[in-house]
Amino acid sequence: MRPSLLFACLVLPALSLAQQVTTSWIIGTNSQASTVSTPTVFTIGPTSTGNSTSGGSASPTGNSTSTVSGSTSGNATSTSSVVTSNLPTAATGVPGANGGGPGGGAPSPGAPAQGGIYGPPDGYIAGAEALRSAAMLGGVGLSFALQIVILTSTRSTQVSSKRGMEIKTIGTHNGTFHCDEALAVFLLRHIPTYRDAALKRSRDPAVLDTCDIVVDVGAVYDVQKNRFDHHQRGFQEVFGHGFTTKLSSAGLVYKHFGKQVIASELKLDAEDPQVTVLWLKLYKEFIEAIDAHDNGISQYPSEAKPRYRSRTDLSSRVGWLNPPWNVTVDAQTVDSLFVKASQLTGEEFLNRLQYHAQAWLPARDIVGTGLLTRHQVYPSGGIMLFERFVPWKDHLFELEEEQNIAREALPLYVIYPDEFGGNWRVQAVPVSPESFESRKALPEAWRGLRDDELSRLSGVEGCIFVHASGFIGGEAKCRTHAIILLLVPQATKRKKEH
């Protein structure tokens, strides 16, 4: 039994969501396209962004026919349906069946060719992957019909009638995939120009030449020509703005299109200053590590021996999506795994973007104000106070740098109410954002003490605790920071004063 048939038999009965949906792939060439339609009984939730655009009325008779009543206008690239790991291949006698895939068979799902788009978009395959995993748990036995429909229309599959725009094609290499091009492809598909773009994975220059934009392959970096490889000798591009890590295709695409992605996601103008702040921040927080990882630049000096392994970063997780060495898979399956990887990287990026836009940026304003007004809290400027809980650490170091604060005027402690607003805390500012070491920890003698004992020793009533490492503590029981304001100056006193 062909894997695709096996898949269908396993999958189809598993579903109680009995909705009639038609699965279709368009596998055409210049003059004609053929659609393989698989009527099934379910939809894929998350990726069902549009209606099936062709073959909607295909009858499950199993014969080729030269008519199709489904219109190919509209969302040619956003079909709601299912793809198995092996795309059924049209008989070679069928006009247009030589779709450019290996051996003249069906090409990669979603891949375009001159004059036609091959198959569904990649999101659809990713959805199918998820569905397949789930459905494999299901029952057995249900017949399904496979039908080949030949589309006589030609250009219609290449043009989105809604926008009247040519559908673009993104090219990248085939075979083993990595985090950088997975994300690069996702990012491109999140700017208006490439929103519905098809994807072609190949190393064949003739194939890549047909693509509107090519990333991570082709040995050319030329912005005018939309060529974004980083593997060629002499490539030294960095992000700039203080970042000196050599770029991968992710960083390269982000450098040139990142602001558009952010502006489009947040529905802001690309020139909005917030877009620039987020663009820089997301490079630092998200993209740079991918660039470094891809270019083999280690995070620490190579002579430093890591104390433990950490292989759950995004680049590693994309790596794990590739098939293991002793599992043979066809190109379509790898393509569909790539799509999964692209979704993985992209969704994570978008989540991070949303966080930074909705939470990080507003906090930054509060911290900036706190830093500017800290001398009103304590004359030395050594104490910052926030009237409500705010994640300050992320911002403080950047803002200190921005405000050009002298070393001796840097804040040592931050006072804030806890997340629930019940008690107040004093936290020692670390020497760097990731460090566990404080600029000035709370006094050694207080560490690990609680309640009355701590209050007696510090001479301040209402103390709750000081952490054993001295980085945090002094929660005040009452709902005022006054007690902490008494406590902290004591902590800042020099040793000889004790």
Ligand SMILES: *[C@@H]1O[C@H](CO)[C@@H](O)[C@H](O)[C@H]1NC(C)=O
């Ligand atoms: C799909 O088709 C149905 C019925 O024609 C329509 O109500 C629905 O809005 C369509 N959905 C999309 C996403 O076009």
Ligand SMILES: *[C@@H]1O[C@H](CO)[C@@H](O)[C@H](O)[C@H]1NC(C)=O
């Ligand atoms: C399908 O094609 C075969 C061979 O050409 C023919 O015998 C059969 O009647 C056709 N079936 C339908 C439903 O058209």
Ligand SMILES: *[C@@H]1O[C@H](CO)[C@@H](O)[C@H](O)[C@H]1NC(C)=O
């Ligand atoms: C195309 O898909 C979008 C959602 O992706 C939907 O809003 C729109 O109605 C669809 N257009 C057609 C013609 O189906």
Ligand SMILES: *[C@@H]1O[C@H](CO)[C@@H](O)[C@H](O)[C@H]1NC(C)=O
């Ligand atoms: C990449 O695609 C080419 C055909 O374009 C094929 O010859 C080659 O084997 C593929 N490589 C991998 C690793 O799949």
Ligand SMILES: *[C@@H]1O[C@H](CO)[C@@H](O)[C@H](O)[C@H]1NC(C)=O
């Ligand atoms: C990989 O190869 C080993 C040794 O030949 C075999 O035991 C194992 O089952 C293989 N794994 C898969 C997933 O086929």
